Amino acid sequence: MNAVHAVAGSSTALDVASIRCDFPVLERTLRGLPLSYLDNAASSQRPRAVIDAMSRYYETSHANVHRGVHTLSQEATDLFEGAREKVRRFINAKSTKEIIFVRGTTEAINLVAQSYGRPTFGPGDEILISWLEHHANIVPWQMLCQQTGATLKVAPITQSGEVDFDAFAALLSPRTKLVALAHVSNALGTVIPVRRFVASARTRGVPVLLDGAQAVPHMPVDVQALECDFYAFSGHKMCGPTGIGVLYGRESLLSAMPPWQGGGDMILAVSFEKTVYNGLPYKFEAGTPDIAGAIGLGAAIDYLETLGMERIAAAEQALLAYATEQLATVPGLRFVGTAAEKAAVVSFTIDRVHPHDLGTILDHEGVAIRTGHHCAMPVMDFFGLPATARASFAFYNTRAEIDRLVAALHTAREMLG
Amino acid sequence: MDLKDLYRDIIVDHNRHPRNFREIPDADCRADGFNPLCGDKLTVFVKLDGGRISDVSFNGSGCAISIASASLLTESVKGRTVPEAEVLFSQMHQLLTRDDVDIDVTSLGKLGALSGVREFPARVKCASLCWHTLDAALHQQQQVSTE
Numbered sequence: 001m002n003a004v005h006a007v008a009g010s011s012t013a014l015d016v017a018s019i020r021c022d023f024p025v026l027e028r029t030l031r032g033l034p035l036s037y038l039d040n041a042a043s044s045q046r047p048r049a050v051i052d053a054m055s056r057y058y059e060t061s062h063a064n065v066h067r068g069v070h071t072l073s074q075e076a077t078d079l080f081e082g083a084r085e086k087v088r089r090f091i092n093a094k095s096t097k098e099i100i101f102v103r104g105t106t107e108a109i110n111l112v113a114q115s116y117g118r119p120t121f122g123p124g125d126e127i128l129i130s131w132l133e134h135h136a137n138i139v140p141w142q143m144l145c146q147q148t149g150a151t152l153k154v155a156p157i158t159q160s161g162e163v164d165f166d167a168f169a170a171l172l173s174p175r176t177k178l179v180a181l182a183h184v185s186n187a188l189g190t191v192i193p194v195r196r197f198v199a200s201a202r203t204r205g206v207p208v209l210l211d212g213a214q215a216v217p218h219m220p221v222d223v224q225a226l227e228c229d230f231y232a233f234s235g236h237k238m239c240g241p242t243g244i245g246v247l248y249g250r251e252s253l254l255s256a257m258p259p260w261q262g263g264g265d266m267i268l269a270v271s272f273e274k275t276v277y278n279g280l281p282y283k284f285e286a287g288t289p290d291i292a293g294a295i296g297l298g299a300a301i302d303y304l305e306t307l308g309m310e311r312i313a314a315a316e317q318a319l320l321a322y323a324t325e326q327l328a329t330v331p332g333l334r335f336v337g338t339a340a341e342k343a344a345v346v347s348f349t350i351d352r353v354h355p356h357d358l359g360t361i362l363d364h365e366g367v368a369i370r371t372g373h374h375c376a377m378p379v380m381d382f383f384g385l386p387a388t389a390r391a392s393f394a395f396y397n398t399r400a401e402i403d404r405l406v407a408a409l410h411t412a413r414e415m416l417g
Numbered sequence: 418m419d420l421k422d423l424y425r426d427i428i429v430d431h432n433r434h435p436r437n438f439r440e441i442p443d444a445d446c447r448a449d450g451f452n453p454l455c456g457d458k459l460t461v462f463v464k465l466d467g468g469r470i471s472d473v474s475f476n477g478s479g480c481a482i483s484i485a486s487a488s489l490l491t492e493s494v495k496g497r498t499v500p501e502a503e504v505l506f507s508q509m510h511q512l513l514t515r516d517d518v519d520i521d522v523t524s525l526g527k528l529g530a531l532s533g534v535r536e537f538p539a540r541v542k543c544a545s546l547c548w549h550t551l552d553a554a555l556h557q558q559q560q561v562s563t564e
Contacts, residue, residue, distance in 0.1 A: 031418075352433075356455040356480035357424075360540060364420050372455050386456030386478055415424055416432065416481055 014307060014315045019396050022047040022303075026396065033366030036401035041186050041214060041345050041392030042370050043236045046300075050239060053299035054292045065291055066265055066282070080291050083298030084281070090301045091231065092222040093248050097280035100247040100254070101289050105213040106136040108232035108247035109180070111284065112209055113140040115260040116230075116253065117178060123149035125177045128206075130168065130192070131157040131382055132185045135375045137211045141180060150177065157382060161188040161337035169200050176201070179208045183215035183231075187376040187390070188337025189320075189345025191215075198227050207253065213237055217394070218316055218343050220309040223248050235293060240300035244293030247284070254280050261286040312395045316344035319393040323402045330409050332417065336388050344393035347374070350409065353416045355389040361415060362389075365408035367401070422533030423540070424481065427489075432481035437474040437491035446557050450477075450550030452542055457483045461490075461550045468498050475547060482531075482540050487547035489528050499555055506548050513541050 020026050025045050028035045037045060057079060063072035065080045084096045093099055102108045117127070127141045131154055138152075145152050153176070155168035163181070172179075179201045184191050198208045209230035215221055217238035223231045231248040235241050249257075259266055259277055263286035268276040277283050304312065323346050327333055332351030350358065359371035370390045373380045380386065391405055441447075441462035450459045457479030464472035473495050475487045494502045505528075512520045513534055522529035534544045 354480035356457075356540075356543065357482070360423065360537060361420060373453075380456065386458065415420070416429060 012311060012314060014311050014395060016315070016396060016398055019307070020398075022049065023396055024048055024051070030366045031364070036367040036397075036404050038391040038393060038397065038401065038405060039368045039370045040217075040394040040397075041189075041237070041343075041374075041390065043242070044217060044239050044394050045396070046241070046296075047239055047303050049303050050241065050296045050299045054241065054296040057292055057295045062291070064288055076291055079295050079298075080289070083294040083301075086298040086301045087246055090221075090305070091216070091246075091248060092224050094224065095251060098248055098251050098254065100249065100281045100284045101294050102232075102245050102247050102284075103243055103290070104234040104236070104245035105211060105232045106140075106245075108230075108245055109136055109209065109211065110140045111247055111260050112178075112180075112230050112232075112249070113144040115257045115284070116207075117141075117144045117150070118147055119258060121148040121150040121177055124175055125150040126153050126173065126175045127151070128153045128155060128168070128171055128176050128179045128201075130155045130163045130181055132161065132163065132188060132190065132376065132379050133180070133182055134186050134211065134213070135377070136213075137180050137182060138378070151175075154378075157379075160339050161185065161190045161379075162339045163190075163192055163197070165193075165196060165200075168197060172201060172204055172206060174204075176204070176206045179206055181208065181210055183210045183212045183221075184218070184343045184345075185337070185376075185379070186214045186345070187374040187379045187388070188339065188347050189214075189342040189392070190337055190339040191219075191341040191343055193341070194228070195226060202227060207250075214343060214345075217304075219313045229253055235297040235300065238297075238300055239303060241290075241293045241296035244290045244297050246297075251280065254284070257284075259283050259286070263287045265289070307395065315395045316393055319397055319399070319402065320344040320346070322399050323391065323393065323405070326402055326406045327409075330406060330413070332413065333409070336383055336385065345390060346392075347388045347390045349385060349388055350413060351417065353412050355387040357416055358389045358409070358412050361412040362405070362408045365404065365411065367405050367408050369405070418536045423537055425530045425533065427527055427530040428481060428485040431485035431488040435475075435484050435488040437488065437495075438476055439474045440476055441472055441474050446554040448550050448554035448557060450546045450553070452479075452483070452546050454542065455480060457543060457546055459483065459487055459547055459550050461487070461547060461554050463551070463554050465499075468500075470494050470497055470499065470502060473551075475550075479546070480540075480543050482534060482543040483546050486531055486544040489531070490547045490551060493526060493528050494551065502551065502555065506552055509548050510545065513544050 061075040063076045065077040087099050088096045156164050201208045207229035210228045212233040216233040229250045234245040266286040336347040355371035372387045444462035445465045447462045459477035462474045473491045
């Protein structure tokens with residue numbers, strides 16, 4: 001299994017040079033330059049342990065799960081359910097019944113909208129979100145509103161990119177049927193102090209969904225401590241595969257919800273007169289699941305736990321501090337999102353150089369960043385910007401890569417500024 | 418593939434100092450162009466005199482490639498007939514997207530400066546946005562005139 005990548009003599013810091021050897025793609029060069037991958041908020045890279053776990057599964061143990069009595073089916077089922085237990089432990093859910101495998105955060109939120117919201121919400125009911133949500137935590141609620149006649153309410157944000165708690169609390173009312181909030185903003189990096197928001201909603205009896213896509217990869221997450229009702233996240237942002245994600249749901253809520261999709265695996269008995277649905281979590285997992293994806297996600301969790309989420313968070317915060325300090329030296333650079341508490345995401349603009357041009361020029365220097373609206377157009381509108389450039393760091397990034405980012409920004413200014 | 422093939426001096430100049438960057442209040446036709454991927458937004462204004470484009474302008478926001486391309490567009494279609502502008506649109510489309518077709522770049526004048534965009538597939542839409550917007554403006558006019 002993975003070696004423990006601690007620097008000798010230090011119980012806290014990670015040995016980044018050693019960690020980088022775990023990620024095959026980081027050996028890549030682009031036009032003769034080493035790759036500086038600073039687009040981790042869009043999708044992280046995979047360690048060899050994840051790739052190998054998936055390959056090994058396909059090479060030795062693949063069969064369908066929950067079906068056969070033969071050896072391979074049993075092995076595949078054990079690996080798949082073993083991954084579910086790893087997820088449960090990783091986010092400290094009470095039971096694996098509360099861990100639903102989905103395609104990703106987007107599907108998790110759609111599941112809650114359609115299975116929790118659609119049967120019971122109606123005209124006059126309200127869903128409360130914030131201004132800095134990703135489109136995945138806006139559009140499913142808009143669709144639900146169209147279907148049920150419910151109304152979408154949006155808590156405003158401040159100039160620093162933080163959700164205005166007082167305004168949020170003022171929008172909570174007896175009509176509020178659900179709160180859906182980002183745990184960490186993908187566009188700005190803001191860490192929302194969600195416990196305060198959750199407590200405020202729950203004292204009024206309003207359930208809360210947290211979009212944890214940008215939180216789970218970067219900090220320890222404990223769904224019981226957060227006291228949220230639903231928590232959604234994706235594998236591919238936490239060194240796992242694409243196509244797999246998780247919906248955590250409080251068992252009492254999931255039990256009362258009808259199935260979302262119908263098909264195999266989510267049933268106990270089917271006749272033309274009547275179908276008896278399977279129990280949790282299978283009730284929400286119709287059809288053959290992404291078995292290899294779940295196994296890969298389990299391997300990613302093993303990898304992250306070997307490093308330690310606390311140490312990952314510390315390493316990324318050090319990178320954020322260094323990047324913020326270095327970027328501040330670039331003339332004409334304006335930070336977008338300056339919350340006191342942030343994940344390792346820096347969104348910015350540069351005078352007279354459009355983010356899209358920055359993206360191309362940086363790519364030419366081997367530096368991969370995201371440019372555009374980051375699937376959060378309302379955030380861009382709030383700041384009056386068509387787009388920003390966004391560098392987002394993972395624990396395998398280095399100060400040298402940040403130096404290359406800064407040097408490339410100087411090049412861009414010289415070319416176009 | 419060199420960045421200088423994309424950001425040629427003429428492109429940089431037209432981005433810094435876009436030509437005909439203004440609204441034509443009494444335009445005969447206009448259209449809005451939007452590239453949701455990068456947030457580029459352009460409006461193209463056309464003034465017609467008979468079948469000829471007597472004035473053309475644009476405003477909006479976008480990257481260097483989209484602004485320079487729009488600026489070059491206004492310079493190159495002003496004074497042309499509508500069919501001539503459409504031929505130019507089709508030639509530009511080929512210049513930006515087809516590496517299997519020989520385009521006489523010199524016949525395109527300054528527009529030839531955009532030939533490097535072809536090597537940067539992610540940026541082709543930036544350069545072509547203004548042309549699609551002009552095309553929409555001219556067709557809108559044709560639809561109006563045929564009713």
